[in-house]
Amino acid sequence: MINEIISMNGYGLYVWSAFAFTLISFASLYFVTKLQLSKEQSKFVSKFGSLNVDKTRVARLQSSNKEILSSTSKI
Amino acid sequence: MTKFFKPNKIFAITSRAPKYVLFLFVVVLSIGLTEALILSPEDYKQSHAVRIMYVHVPAAWIALGTFSSLTLFSIGSFVFKNKYFSLISKSLAPSGFVFNIIALITGSIWGKPTWGTWWAWDARITSMLILALFYAMYLLAWRIYEGKEYVVKITSMIAILGAINVPIIKFSVDWWNTLHQSSSVNILSDTSIHISMLIPLGIMTAAFALFSLLIFLMKYNTELIKIKNKGLDRL
Numbered sequence: 001m002i003n004e005i006i007s008m009n010g011y012g013l014y015v016w017s018a019f020a021f022t023l024i025s026f027a028s029l030y031f032v033t034k035l036q037l038s039k040e041q042s043k044f045v046s047k048f049g050s051l052n053v054d055k056t057r058v059a060r061l062q063s064s065n066k067e068i069l070s071s072t073s074k075i
Numbered sequence: 076m077t078k079f080f081k082p083n084k085i086f087a088i089t090s091r092a093p094k095y096v097l098f099l100f101v102v103v104l105s106i107g108l109t110e111a112l113i114l115s116p117e118d119y120k121q122s123h124a125v126r127i128m129y130v131h132v133p134a135a136w137i138a139l140g141t142f143s144s145l146t147l148f149s150i151g152s153f154v155f156k157n158k159y160f161s162l163i164s165k166s167l168a169p170s171g172f173v174f175n176i177i178a179l180i181t182g183s184i185w186g187k188p189t190w191g192t193w194w195a196w197d198a199r200i201t202s203m204l205i206l207a208l209f210y211a212m213y214l215l216a217w218r219i220y221e222g223k224e225y226v227v228k229i230t231s232m233i234a235i236l237g238a239i240n241v242p243i244i245k246f247s248v249d250w251w252n253t254l255h256q257s258s259s260v261n262i263l264s265d266t267s268i269h270i271s272m273l274i275p276l277g278i279m280t281a282a283f284a285l286f287s288l289l290i291f292l293m294k295y296n297t298e299l300i301k302i303k304n305k306g307l308d309r310l
Contacts, residue, residue, distance in 0.1 A: 005113060008123035014188050018127045018181040019112065022134070026286055029173045033293045040300040047307045059307060064086040068300055071090045 044068050086299055093292045100285040107282045110275035118272075125272070127185040133280040135178035135203065137287050139241060141171030142206060145213070146238040149231035161227045164234060165217055166294035170287045172210035179203055190254055198247035199255040202240055209237030 008015050048069065051059060059065050111129035118125035145167045152160035182200065183193045194200070213233045220226040243250075248257045259268040266273065 008126070009117070011123040011126075011188055014184050015112070015123055015126045018130055018184045019108070021180055021184070022130045022177050025173050025177055029170065029290055030286075033169065033290055033297070037293050037297045037300070040297050040304065044300050044304050044307070047304060051307065064299070065303060067086050067090050068303060071296075 041068065041071070086296070089292050089296055089299075093289055093296075096285055096289045096292060100282060100289055103278060103285055104282040107275060107278040110278055115275045116269075116271050121189055124185065124188045127181055128272075129275055129279045131178060131181040131185055132276060133283040134174045134181065136280060137283045138171055138175035138178055138203075138206065138210075139244060141167050141174065141287060142210070142234075142237060143241055145171060146234045146241075149234040152227055153231055158227065161230065162298050163295065164230070166291050166298055168210060168214050168217075169294055170290035172207065172214060173290075174283065174287065175203065175207045175210055179207060186254075195254055197253045197255060198251040199244065199253050202244040202247050205240050206237065206244060209233060209240065213237070 006012050006016075048056070048059060048065070107129070111126055115126070115129070117123045145164045148160045148164040148167070151157065152164065179200070182203075186195065187193050213230055216230045216233055217226065220229055247253060248255045259266065268276070
């Protein structure tokens with residue numbers, strides 16, 4: 001049964017390589033995108049942290065800024 | 076309508092959605108892989124090589140659908156003068172490009188046992204290769220001209236020019252004699268593919284669409300945070 005699934009009547013090499021290529025592409029794209037997102041989030045947090053009190057108050061008025069900070073703290 | 080695409084409104088949804096989409100994608104992909112690799116029957120002519128269809132066809136569909144959406148949002152950014160439409164287009168491109176490459180490579184792998192060749196300058200394959208070039212040009216244009224005023228114009232022009240190729244891909248099998256068969260799955264007319272193969276094909280398409288949505292959301296969030304970073308600099 002297992003041998004049959006692996007060899008697939010002699011087509012196993014083609015079928016498995018097509019599926020493997022697809023899944024490796026998915027994983028690569030996911031991790032690259034996640035890395036880019038994390039990098040921007042970290043940049044945002046460090047910039048936000050370096051603001052003075054008045055600027056922080058202004059920045060906090062925007063709901064999306066609060067969303068970014070809360071989503072970053074969950075990582 | 077365009078107010079809906081403003082970041083402050085949409086970020087609350089897009090920042091929370093990826094984890095749910097990822098979970099759903101893993102579940103649907105697991106079911107799809109089991110169906111595609113184990114449960115679905117082999118073809119009487121192509122034997123097990125037919126299983127490559129379950130990654131090749133959904134990848135091609137998603138690549139085409141993504142480019143069509145990318146073009147619509149590019150046109151939208153012209154009509155409504157809304158920069159967030161171009162941000163949506165930009166966020167759609169990476170997954171569309173990867174799906175296009177997957178369709179080309181898995182098609183090549185499928186071609187060897189079926190047609191006896193890895194590559195042929197067949198109308199469908201060539202037009203898909205041209206689409207990949209348009210995706211590459213679109214992504215490169217964003218990278219090269221990022222921050223410049225005219226970047227939206229250039230990338231939108233590439234998208235609109237590339238969209239001419241989309242119906243050519245769709246109808247290439249009808250307009251020319253190609254190695255590809257004419258379409259087996261049709262929305263408006265009869266579908267010639269058996270239900271035992273149509274189900275795994277549908278599940279794999281759903282999984283691929285979810286992955287495309289996941290990457291889009293993550294990329295869109297990245298772009299919005301980039302804008303917010305610039306906003307903090309200006310405070």
